[in-house]
Amino acid sequence: MSDALPYVNAVLDGNSYSKDPPSVGFKIHGKLITIHSRKIAVNALKDEEETTKSDCDFKIIY
Numbered sequence: 001m002s003d004a005l006p007y008v009n010a011v012l013d014g015n016s017y018s019k020d021p022p023s024v025g026f027k028i029h030g031k032l033i034t035i036h037s038r039k040i041a042v043n044a045l046k047d048e049e050e051t052t053k054s055d056c057d058f059k060i061i062y
Contacts, residue, residue: 002037 002022009017009024016025025034032043 001035005035005037008035 005022014024023036034041
């Protein structure tokens with residue numbers, strides 16, 4: 001996945017990109033989302049309940 005992150009950054013217009021360690025970050029709907037080579041992290045959640053929400057309101061538009 002780390003080889004694809006520069007392309008993800010370019011296509012989705014990421015807010016931040018890091019080569020070492022490889023990651024690309026976005027801010028969507030007030031949430032900070034970082035894609036790493038082996039995981040995706042979501043920060044700035046309101047509370048613990050929001051971490052287990054089953055519905056996803058994030059949509060990527062090309």
